[in-house]
Amino acid sequence: MASPDLRRIEVATAPPYTVFIGRGALSLLPEWLLENLPGRRLALVTDAAVDRLHGAAVRERLRSARIAVETVVVEPGEAHKTRRTKEQIEDVLIEAGISRDAAIVALGGGVVTDLGGFAAATYMRGIPWVAVPTTLLGMVDAAIGGKTGVNHPRGKNLIGALHQPAAVIADVDLLATLPEVEYRSGLAEVIKAGIIDDAVLFDLLAAEPARVLAREPALLEEVIARACEVKARVVAEDASEVDRRQILNFGHTVGHALEQVSGHAVRHGEAISIGMVAESRLAVGAGILDPAHAEAIEAAIAALGLPVRLTGPLPGLSVEALLEAARVDKKSRAGRIVCVFPRRIGTMARGERGHGIPLDEDLLREVVAGLGGPAGSP
Amino acid sequence: MASPDLRRIEVATAPPYTVFIGRGALSLLPEWLLENLPGRRLALVTDAAVDRLHGAAVRERLRSARIAVETVVVEPGEAHKTRRTKEQIEDVLIEAGISRDAAIVALGGGVVTDLGGFAAATYMRGIPWVAVPTTLLGMVDAAIGGKTGVNHPRGKNLIGALHQPAAVIADVDLLATLPEVEYRSGLAEVIKAGIIDDAVLFDLLAAEPARVLAREPALLEEVIARACEVKARVVAEDASEVDRRQILNFGHTVGHALEQVSGHAVRHGEAISIGMVAESRLAVGAGILDPAHAEAIEAAIAALGLPVRLTGPLPGLSVEALLEAARVDKKSRAGRIVCVFPRRIGTMARGERGHGIPLDEDLLREVVAGLGGPAGSP
Numbered sequence: 001m002a003s004p005d006l007r008r009i010e011v012a013t014a015p016p017y018t019v020f021i022g023r024g025a026l027s028l029l030p031e032w033l034l035e036n037l038p039g040r041r042l043a044l045v046t047d048a049a050v051d052r053l054h055g056a057a058v059r060e061r062l063r064s065a066r067i068a069v070e071t072v073v074v075e076p077g078e079a080h081k082t083r084r085t086k087e088q089i090e091d092v093l094i095e096a097g098i099s100r101d102a103a104i105v106a107l108g109g110g111v112v113t114d115l116g117g118f119a120a121a122t123y124m125r126g127i128p129w130v131a132v133p134t135t136l137l138g139m140v141d142a143a144i145g146g147k148t149g150v151n152h153p154r155g156k157n158l159i160g161a162l163h164q165p166a167a168v169i170a171d172v173d174l175l176a177t178l179p180e181v182e183y184r185s186g187l188a189e190v191i192k193a194g195i196i197d198d199a200v201l202f203d204l205l206a207a208e209p210a211r212v213l214a215r216e217p218a219l220l221e222e223v224i225a226r227a228c229e230v231k232a233r234v235v236a237e238d239a240s241e242v243d244r245r246q247i248l249n250f251g252h253t254v255g256h257a258l259e260q261v262s263g264h265a266v267r268h269g270e271a272i273s274i275g276m277v278a279e280s281r282l283a284v285g286a287g288i289l290d291p292a293h294a295e296a297i298e299a300a301i302a303a304l305g306l307p308v309r310l311t312g313p314l315p316g317l318s319v320e321a322l323l324e325a326a327r328v329d330k331k332s333r334a335g336r337i338v339c340v341f342p343r344r345i346g347t348m349a350r351g352e353r354g355h356g357i358p359l360d361e362d363l364l365r366e367v368v369a370g371l372g373g374p375a376g377s378p
Numbered sequence: 379m380a381s382p383d384l385r386r387i388e389v390a391t392a393p394p395y396t397v398f399i400g401r402g403a404l405s406l407l408p409e410w411l412l413e414n415l416p417g418r419r420l421a422l423v424t425d426a427a428v429d430r431l432h433g434a435a436v437r438e439r440l441r442s443a444r445i446a447v448e449t450v451v452v453e454p455g456e457a458h459k460t461r462r463t464k465e466q467i468e469d470v471l472i473e474a475g476i477s478r479d480a481a482i483v484a485l486g487g488g489v490v491t492d493l494g495g496f497a498a499a500t501y502m503r504g505i506p507w508v509a510v511p512t513t514l515l516g517m518v519d520a521a522i523g524g525k526t527g528v529n530h531p532r533g534k535n536l537i538g539a540l541h542q543p544a545a546v547i548a549d550v551d552l553l554a555t556l557p558e559v560e561y562r563s564g565l566a567e568v569i570k571a572g573i574i575d576d577a578v579l580f581d582l583l584a585a586e587p588a589r590v591l592a593r594e595p596a597l598l599e600e601v602i603a604r605a606c607e608v609k610a611r612v613v614a615e616d617a618s619e620v621d622r623r624q625i626l627n628f629g630h631t632v633g634h635a636l637e638q639v640s641g642h643a644v645r646h647g648e649a650i651s652i653g654m655v656a657e658s659r660l661a662v663g664a665g666i667l668d669p670a671h672a673e674a675i676e677a678a679i680a681a682l683g684l685p686v687r688l689t690g691p692l693p694g695l696s697v698e699a700l701l702e703a704a705r706v707d708k709k710s711r712a713g714r715i716v717c718v719f720p721r722r723i724g725t726m727a728r729g730e731r732g733h734g735i736p737l738d739e740d741l742l743r744e745v746v747a748g749l750g751g752p753a754g755s756p
Contacts, residue, residue: 083465094532097705122500125527125538149503154472160503161539327475 007225011144012236013164019144019232021225023217025171026058029105029132030065032167037128039101041068043093045116046107047076050134053177058107058132070096074115078264081111081151083159089119103128103166109135109182110142110268113165114157117148121163128166135178136186137269139170140193140227145235145245155325156256170228172221185269187212187304188251190223192276193230195297196247199346201226202300209303243354246340250348251276253339253359254367257325258310261317266310273306278367283341285363288349296345309372319365385603389522390614391542397522397610399603401595403549404436407483407510408443410545415506417479419446421471423494424485425454428512431555436485436510448474452493456642459489459529461537467497481506481544487513487560488520488646491543492535495526499541506544513556514564515647517548518571518605523613523623533703534634548606550599563647565590565682566629568601570654571608573675574625577724579604580678587681621732624718628726629654631717631737632745635703636688639695644688651684656745661719663741666727674723687750697743 106116131143149160194202255275338356484494509521527538572580633653716734
């Protein structure tokens with residue numbers, strides 16, 4: 001089988017692994033598994049929507065390479081990224097007699113890779129897993145770095161593990177069928193990658209929003225590879241997430257809180273777009289970021305069709321609700337909320353105790369009032 | 379606070395940690411936490427039986443050191459080492475607002491340390507935990523090595539993680555109140571430690587069974603320290619459990635199957651005692667172990683009041699049931715059951731592919747027939 005011409009990004013975590021990016025990358029999957037999976041047996045974790053689009057083709061590829069496949073189809077959507085769904089995966093694997101020499105292949109968006117990776121992390125104390133993201137968000141963010149987990153009614157990703165995938169296979173062709181709203185949601189993480197660590201990527205997106213939105217394959221490969229490189233650099237510098245990795249949370253303190261308060265009615269990409277704009281303003285207010293850079297960030301986000309503020313009232317949104325959501329989230333330190341801020345596009349600020357900078361609540365109150373949410377909100 | 383004169387065993391895993399052993403070791407807990415726990419906040423995971431005996435005293439010690447304590451009391455017993463109980467722990471921690479700078483202290487037997495350690499492994503992708511074992515089994519086995527997890531209806535410890543404790547505090551005084559049957563159950567793992575890696579320890583137990591059963595404190599400290607050293611050596615040599623760590627499974631392939639088939643009516647210590655005798659016979663049958671050593675193993679186990687065969691019929695026990703239990707257990711490789719065998723007391727055999735040696739099913743059939751179980755069994 002001739003491998004297509006793929007980009008390879010090495011993620012230097014312990015253990016290290018490769019992200020393969022390109023059109024037709026999926027054809028590499030059976031080859032990679034035969035070389036790296038002694039048991040020739042795997043569980044394919046996917047969701048019902050992805051299974052309809054790609055399930056049969058992937059299974060056919062694997063079976064013609066004589067790899068035994070057990071499929072677990074979970075319900076699609078963030079609402080199903082739960083401990084209960086993880087149990088469902090475990091029960092199927094155990095009933096099927098999957099042993100420690102098998103692996104999990106997670107085929108889907110971030111929900112599926114988070115679930116599949118977490119199930120692999122704790123199945124018989126850990127088996128390998130391969131991420132095959134089918135969304136832009138999954139390719140540039142969810143699948144790289146080993147963060148796996150499930151949500152809790154009180155907050156996102158509260159239960160989980162760091163468990164690096166053995167490989168990530170990002171086939172750009174799979175994005176052709178991705179709904180527009182999901183594609184834009186992924187673009188939010190791509191912009192974030194530019195803001196936190198790659199000014200060239202940011203400029204590329206800001207200069208060519210129409211070509212990006214048209215999904216031009218060559219541009220898309222370049223953009224995905226650059227965003228993956230940012231993520232790979234950051235997680236390799238700090239696999240245990242002690243400090244450097246916090247910069248990936250840009251936009252996420254406010255963003256996660258919006259998702260939480262809205263019961264996930266505000267999607268991840270939209271929430272962190274609004275979150276990045278809000279946190280840029282906090283950075284300006286704290287004297288860390290030049291207002292011109294904050295404006296450039298807002299303009300680039302808007303040009304890619306992503307929201308920069310709430311489009312309608314969000315009942316229940318208040319500074320207190322946001323602080324509470326951030327508190328039960330993992331972004332607090334001895335009770336204080338910490339945030340990460342750019343000091344210019346492409347470079348994040350460092351405070352006395354590293355990248356996490358404690359939040360000024362008065363400033364937050366002002367910025368939340370400006371989110372365009374509930375008129376009567378504090 | 380004057381620290382008592384404690385033995386310290388360094389476990390050279392990544393990260394490394396210390397096992398503190400001795401009478402009054404518990405007094406070290408607040409001191410250790412203040413030095414190593416920036417958040418001064420922890421969740422104390424224990425079970426109802428241990429809580430009645432030691433809970434109030436431990437909380438009092440911690441509170442007088444100004445450490446905030448949230449207590450989670452779980453139901454005692456192996457039957458409650460489940461995913462549901464882990465969820466209970468997680469829910470309490472989240473409701474209490476325990477953040478990533480807190481830790482879990484697991485106070486109890488192996489069930490509690492397995493549960494508390496596993497909850498710590500996946501809480502916000504991993505927080506530190508300290509093991510404070512209250513049983514002999516917990517001190518010499520469950521708390522050291524980072525194996526944490528819960529049972530599945532289909533098998534023991536099928537869901538779990540390797541998550542090393544930040545410290546283990548083994549206070550020999552706590553063993554004074556331990557019921558005789560639990561004490562003997564722990565002795566089974568102590569004998570195992572001798573057989574697999576410390577002939578001096580084995581001889582000590584074999585020579586002085588009466589003093590061991592009388593729980594003479596000085597002898598007990600020596601015996602516990604030696605057994606801990608064996609465990610510490612083995613897990614440090616092979617923290618990821620690829621090969622060397624398998625030797626800890628001596629007696630456990632047959633033993634776990636007996637627990638499983640009996641629905642845990644056969645206790646862990648009894649099961650692995652019978653398992654060690656059975657697997658010694660398998661080793662003799664395979665020409666690996668001298669029959670005289672197998673007899674010495676059986677005699678030492680019997681002298682400590684532990685069973686060497688089933689005392690009554692065990693409905694459902696058959697070679698097939700045993701093979702099935704071992705298969706869903708983690709001790710199979712591409713469908714074949716592997717076992718580890720001593721080649722003499724104190725030293726384990728190595729086969730072509732390491733310590734795990736595939737089992738001869740005919741030999742197993744013979745040995746199972748001799749377990750003293752069901753008369754009409756195959």
